[in-house]
Amino acid sequence: xxxxxxxxxxxxxxxxxxxxxxxxxxxxxxxxxxxxxxxxxxxxxxxxxxxxxxxxxxxxxxxxxxxxxxxxxxxxxxxxxxxxxxxxxxxxxxxxxxxxxxxxxxxxxxxxxxxxxxxxxxxxxxxxxxxxxxxxxxxxxxxxxxxxxxxxxxxxxxxxxxxxxxxxxxxxxxxxxxxxxxxxxxxxxxxxxxxxxxxxxxxxxxxxxxxxxxxxxxxxxxxxxxxxxxxxxxxxxxxxxxxxxxxxxxxxxxxxxxxxxxxxxxxxxxxxxxxxxxxxxxxxxxxxxxxxxxxx
Amino acid sequence: xxxxxxxxxxxxxxxxxxxxxxxxxxxxxxxxxxxxxxxxxxxxxxxxxxxxxxxxxxxxxxxxxxxxxxxxxxxxxxxxxxxxxxxxxxxxxxxxxxxxxxxxxxxxxxxxxxxxxxxxxxxxxxxxxxxxxxxxxxxxxxxxxxxxxxxxxxxxxxxxxxxxxxxxxxxxxxxxxxxxxxxxxxxxxxxxxxxxxxxxxxxxxxxxxxxxxxxxxxxxxxxxxxxxxxxxxxxxxxxxxxxxxxxxxxxxxxxxxxxxxxxxxxxxxxxxxxxxxxxxxxxxxxxxxxxxxxxxxxxxxxxxxxxxxxxxxxxx
Amino acid sequence: xxxxxxxxxxxxxxxxxxxxxxxxxxxxxxxxxxxxxxxxxxxxxxxxxxxxxxxxxxxxxxxxxxxxxxxxxxxxxxxxxxxxxxxxxxxxxxxxxxxxxxxxxxxxxxxxxxxxxxxxxxxxxxxxxxxxxxxxxxxxxxxxxxxxxxxxxxxxxxxxxxxxxxxxxxxxxxxxxxxxxxxxxxxxxxxxxxxxxxxxxxxxxxxxxxxxxxxxxxxxxxxxxxxxxxxxxxxxxxxxxxxxxxxxxxxxxxxxxxxxxxxxxxxxxxxxxxxxxxxxxxxxxxxxxxxxxxxxxxxxxxxxxxxxxxxxxxxxxxxxxxxxxxxxx
Numbered sequence: 001x002x003x004x005x006x007x008x009x010x011x012x013x014x015x016x017x018x019x020x021x022x023x024x025x026x027x028x029x030x031x032x033x034x035x036x037x038x039x040x041x042x043x044x045x046x047x048x049x050x051x052x053x054x055x056x057x058x059x060x061x062x063x064x065x066x067x068x069x070x071x072x073x074x075x076x077x078x079x080x081x082x083x084x085x086x087x088x089x090x091x092x093x094x095x096x097x098x099x100x101x102x103x104x105x106x107x108x109x110x111x112x113x114x115x116x117x118x119x120x121x122x123x124x125x126x127x128x129x130x131x132x133x134x135x136x137x138x139x140x141x142x143x144x145x146x147x148x149x150x151x152x153x154x155x156x157x158x159x160x161x162x163x164x165x166x167x168x169x170x171x172x173x174x175x176x177x178x179x180x181x182x183x184x185x186x187x188x189x190x191x192x193x194x195x196x197x198x199x200x201x202x203x204x205x206x207x208x209x210x211x212x213x214x215x216x217x218x219x220x221x222x223x224x225x226x227x228x229x230x231x232x233x234x235x236x237x238x239x240x241x242x243x244x245x246x247x248x249x250x251x252x253x254x255x256x257x258x259x260x261x262x263x264x265x266x267x268x269x270x271x272x273x274x275x276x277x278x279x280x281x282x283x284x285x286x287x288x289x290x291x292x293x294x295x296x
Numbered sequence: 297x298x299x300x301x302x303x304x305x306x307x308x309x310x311x312x313x314x315x316x317x318x319x320x321x322x323x324x325x326x327x328x329x330x331x332x333x334x335x336x337x338x339x340x341x342x343x344x345x346x347x348x349x350x351x352x353x354x355x356x357x358x359x360x361x362x363x364x365x366x367x368x369x370x371x372x373x374x375x376x377x378x379x380x381x382x383x384x385x386x387x388x389x390x391x392x393x394x395x396x397x398x399x400x401x402x403x404x405x406x407x408x409x410x411x412x413x414x415x416x417x418x419x420x421x422x423x424x425x426x427x428x429x430x431x432x433x434x435x436x437x438x439x440x441x442x443x444x445x446x447x448x449x450x451x452x453x454x455x456x457x458x459x460x461x462x463x464x465x466x467x468x469x470x471x472x473x474x475x476x477x478x479x480x481x482x483x484x485x486x487x488x489x490x491x492x493x494x495x496x497x498x499x500x501x502x503x504x505x506x507x508x509x510x511x512x513x514x515x516x517x518x519x520x521x522x523x524x525x526x527x528x529x530x531x532x533x534x535x536x537x538x539x540x541x542x543x544x545x546x547x548x549x550x551x552x553x554x555x556x557x558x559x560x561x562x563x564x565x566x567x568x569x570x571x572x573x574x575x576x577x578x579x580x581x582x583x584x585x586x587x588x589x590x591x592x593x594x595x596x597x598x599x600x601x602x603x604x605x606x607x608x609x610x611x612x
Numbered sequence: 613x614x615x616x617x618x619x620x621x622x623x624x625x626x627x628x629x630x631x632x633x634x635x636x637x638x639x640x641x642x643x644x645x646x647x648x649x650x651x652x653x654x655x656x657x658x659x660x661x662x663x664x665x666x667x668x669x670x671x672x673x674x675x676x677x678x679x680x681x682x683x684x685x686x687x688x689x690x691x692x693x694x695x696x697x698x699x700x701x702x703x704x705x706x707x708x709x710x711x712x713x714x715x716x717x718x719x720x721x722x723x724x725x726x727x728x729x730x731x732x733x734x735x736x737x738x739x740x741x742x743x744x745x746x747x748x749x750x751x752x753x754x755x756x757x758x759x760x761x762x763x764x765x766x767x768x769x770x771x772x773x774x775x776x777x778x779x780x781x782x783x784x785x786x787x788x789x790x791x792x793x794x795x796x797x798x799x800x801x802x803x804x805x806x807x808x809x810x811x812x813x814x815x816x817x818x819x820x821x822x823x824x825x826x827x828x829x830x831x832x833x834x835x836x837x838x839x840x841x842x843x844x845x846x847x848x849x850x851x852x853x854x855x856x857x858x859x860x861x862x863x864x865x866x867x868x869x870x871x872x873x874x875x876x877x878x879x880x881x882x883x884x885x886x887x888x889x890x891x892x893x894x895x896x897x898x899x900x901x902x903x904x905x906x907x908x909x910x911x912x913x914x915x916x917x918x919x920x921x922x923x924x925x926x927x928x929x930x931x932x933x934x935x936x937x938x939x940x941x
Contacts, residue, residue, distance in 0.1 A: 139547075141588070273438075532718065
């Protein structure tokens with residue numbers, strides 16, 4: 001019996017459906033971030049219509065022109081290519097490298113984790129030991145080594161990041177699965193004659209999906225940074241393809257004279273990564289039934 | 297307790313083996329043919345076959361692994377294709393440089409993270425706390441290689457306080473002061489991301505410790521504020537903080553690799569980068585193996601520290 | 613303040629939360645603790661008794677705050693003492709034993725040092741001597757094999773043993789006043805009696821005064837000299853223990869006795885629970901707070917707050933009906 005008296009505001013009664021959406025919407029940062037991210041995605045897709053120039057149009061006369069130069073809102077890079085165009089087209093690559101591997105790794109990791117958690121015993125041990133070994137490598141190192149061993153390209157980048165992420169998602173999925181399996185209603189379902197597949201589908205999957213979604217969103221933000229790191233090292237797309245990480249690397253040689261070439265793509269990476277973070281936080285607060293009310 | 301530690305140490309061995317397997321396999325998936333790389337595309341098919349046989353590349357995979365493992369155990373990491381020098385001789389000096397950078401970064405990350413997190417926790421919801429939270433969020437999302445370049449732009453190019461790159465000045469005396477000047481920017485760059493994570497962890501751990509009932513009991517004893525903080529808050533807040541700090545070492549290693557490329561710091565990271573660019577696979581292999589094993593060792597040490605700090609874990 | 617009053621609490625008010633929408637957990641509580649005597653604060657959960665004890669020592673954490681009244685100890689008002697002064701009082705002059713032994717000890721420190729630290733905080737002696745005294749204290753509170761056990765960690769001890777350790781830490785500096793906040797609530801029944809016995813013996817040895825917080829009338833009967841009955845943050849009746857048990861005037865006190873003791877006027881009666889539940893203190897009922905549940909309530913009871921009436925030197929009640937009954941009859 002605690003001596004302190006806690007002042008608790010009674011949570012308002014909410015209808016069950018749409019409650020999660022409402023909870024998410026209350027997090028203003030998450031909403032703003034979603035809007036931003038949506039705009040970025042749309043802008044990347046709509047690149048050809050939004051940009052006056054192509055990403056490969058080099059203009060030798062206008063090399064590293066500063067932002068504000070007529071015709072080039074954000075200036076040009078060291079080959080005279082329009083920064084805005086490079087940003088928009090580069091966004092396609094960078095976003096893909098952040099999102100696609102995370103989704104793939106999440107799917108695979110989810111499956112592996114559920115298998116390990118539900119089947120236990122030998123299967124569990126094998127899966128977890130294998131993942132443990134992959135955990136032994138720092139993410140960046142493994143991605144670099146993996147991407148370095150293969151031929152550079154966007155496929156390599158995506159594959160490398162996917163492989164690196166699987167253990168992380170897998171471990172989370174396994175922990176969540178074990179948590180669900182320990183719940184009393186699983187026993188009840190088994191006693192009622194439910195097959196493992198049905199139990200997996202009806203009970204385990206929906207409950208494990210929530211934390212995975214939150215985690216994946218945060219991971220996407222991180223992987224945009226890691227992916228751009230790989231491109232920065234030249235392990236991803238090759239020139240002249242535009243990519244935010246590669247753009248930062250391009251700007252390195254003209255850092256003193258034309259810093260905007262380096263600064264601008266970095267801000268893009270930062271903004272998108274930050275947006276994913278906020279969205280992830282908002283999702284976590286909305287999807288976790290225990291913290292259903294807005295924190296702070 | 298020693299039995300527990302011993303069992304943890306033993307558990308590491310299979311992981312290390314696993315690491316070696318992964319590194320070995322990594323090189324197998326690399327496209328391109330070693331024989332062609334060594335002899336050149338002009339070489340005859342027969343010459344290549346002979347070379348393959350000499351190198352033992354025609355044996356089954358597990359055998360190749362065994363032989364590779366034995367050689368590695370003896371310290372023979374192969375020969376660099378690019379420079380024809382033993383990989384081990386290339387890797388070791390670089391390893392020390394990376395160690396220096398990593399340790400310096402860890403030191404900085406702790407130096408920044410621990411006090412900031414502590415103050416933020418003790419002054420929760422104040423301006424300091426809120427701005428700290430915002431800053432850590434920002435730093436956590438910043439690409440470290442870009443941050444390094446920005447710092448170079450600001451401090452080396454614009455303000456000219458610090459050197460742009462490298463470990464020593466070419467024309468300098470190579471002394472400690474010179475080294476430290478060169479160390480600052482790379483160390484800060486590498487440290488900022490982990491510092492942000494550490495700050496948040498310290499803050500949340502201290503807040504949790506502050507809310508524990510035994511803190512009120514300690515206050516009721518009339519303990520001095522500093523004593524109370526030290527014995528009843530910080531001591532209890534330490535275990536998760538130590539764990540996270542240890543984990544950061546892994547990120548620091550990765551971050552250091554990137555930073556080395558940005559700053560031309562002659563460590564394992566830039567070696568890895570150069571060897572990847574040159575497709576010098578033995579070097580890639582040796583470097584990756586070394587870093588991987590280090591990481592495993594560090595995690596073990598952190599694990600053991602944890603046990604020492606929290607007596608309850610000693611019961612197994 | 614008369615000579616034998618060691619602690620004089622006047623009109624203590626403690627609020628939790630903001631001024632609007634918060635709740636007042638301690639609403640105008642007054643009592644005087646006499647030297648060598650044990651005063652019990654009795655009430656249901658949420659009656660404000662624990663909050664009162666914590667308020668005395670300034671241990672209310674935000675969002676709580678002591679907002680009114682005086683806590684007079686040795687001629688000083690503890691409410692207005694600065695941090696250093698009150699730290700000198702805590703542990704050394706007024707010791708407090710908390711109610712949850714399982715979480716009141718720091719799991720990361722050996723228990724011996726948790727006793728010694730009280731001594732070290734207030735006396736200028738060396739660490740070794742403080743530890744030696746801690747070991748002696750452990751023996752005094754009944755921990756067998758004390759020298760060896762002093763180096764053990766809390767999780768090596770049972771609940772009852774931990775409570776003994778906490779008591780040792782609370783009395784380490786021989787305080788003048790011991791506050792015991794539900795010292796036996798979290799313990800097994802068999803252990804409760806032993807702990808109470810220990811507290812009683814220690815109090816006698818040190819000639820200390822005790823403020824005992826409890827919801828258990830059995831404990832009150834066994835230990836207390838004077839009793840304060842609290843309801844919804846207010847004191848409804850105050851008397852010495854005999855008077856309270858044999859001549860309770862306040863309807864709440866009577867109901868409490870009826871539902872706990874099964875004895876009334878020395879006759880066995882069936883246990884009767886009190887209908888309803890305590891009010892929400894964020895919006896307390898007007899007038900007498902017990903009126904909604906009181907079998908003797910009238911309309912006037914809810915219109916005006918009852919005034920505390922001193923019946924005798926030792927008996928104070930706050931109840932319109934009881935007062936009326938006395939005046940009339």
